[in-house]
Amino acid sequence: PSTRVARPLLHGYFRSSCSWRVRIAFALKGIDYDQVPVNLIKDGGQQLTDQYKELNPMQQVPAVTIDGVTLSQSLAIIQYIEETRPGPALLPADPQKRAKVRMICDLIASGIQPLQNLYVLQKIGEDKVSWAQHFIIRGFVALESLLKETAGKYCVGDEISMADICLAPQVYNAERFKVDVDQFPTIKRLNQTLLALEAFSTSHPSCQPDTPADLRA
Amino acid sequence: PSTRVARPLLHGYFRSSCSWRVRIAFALKGIDYDQVPVNLIKDGGQQLTDQYKELNPMQQVPAVTIDGVTLSQSLAIIQYIEETRPGPALLPADPQKRAKVRMICDLIASGIQPLQNLYVLQKIGEDKVSWAQHFIIRGFVALESLLKETAGKYCVGDEISMADICLAPQVYNAERFKVDVDQFPTIKRLNQTLLALEAFSTSHPSCQPDTPADLRA
16 A cells, blocks of 8 residues: 555635635645536536535535545635645734734635625525625725735735635635725735735636636636 | 733623633633623614724624734634633644634634624524524534534543534524524534533623623523
């Protein structure tokens, strides 16, 4: 039996913002990984199969198989990568800066993204676009105000962090739902800075193995 | 000027599950703190004032003023406490166990709680109870399945952790929305174990400074 450590396996979807968070973290850390596409739309949703439920009982992407275990919840996955892999730190060393990074992450991951998640919008039905816009704008008003205090070149000071990993995918979602991001100059400026980085461009939804041809960059 | 370190100040609400998470963390760590009640119902919601928005731009509880800064987002607050205060660890030392703890925390904090939060239910209107039940039950089905794999005496093995801090307040919410927790034997058993602990009973919504007389234990 081989003792070579297997590459991490990401079960994700090109357009899922939480999957993109994990792809950015792998890219920033320089970790090679394999992808298994889970198409959230096709066949009524491939995340709903019994087979996938074994990987993530919440029937959401992402799930990552790594070091012999399968983990779900993107921020738990990213912090596991941070705590077990070398490479650039995704959290600052200073406890108050770490807290600010986590505050921004959780504002997005608990305060915005869950309310515009696919399974929530399916329950909302025809009003889904205005519902999603409402909660994204509400969250971005708060986020803009926080980022004005914390941001330097990146979300918290001049070092990239987990907060940036959460920001760019949420802006991508906002644009999908036609939110005018020009209203939020700090968010807009940070997002532009991030999209210019290789770790964000190579992991972008427009160029994944499962990106449909008509959505490719 | 005094150099004595001020006690942390919790801006919270007796019945907010996210405020209770922070109270449990303070209690487990043996940290004395002061409370400023923010009544989410009275005066149309005291969290909506300009004064409170300075503390938490999301206009939610909790916010904690500690070591000269004000932090919001309960899990960011709790991890700041964990990283700056002595006392029992709220996260295991082993990275895979830490990941499991965070996975459970985030399942609750991103996958369940945001969907039955006050400001979401206010937007849902008259169907709010069945909406909340739907997402709590959906989340508990997944959580029960995860906990069957991870639980010992507590959510992850036999040591108390941040996962337990998230579990008991979410069960309290489930009961408020008349979800039958008997359907979830592992969740039920863990919750009973937790409620018997002093850190959970002293911080319980039924005995806070702002608990109304008719809801006191």
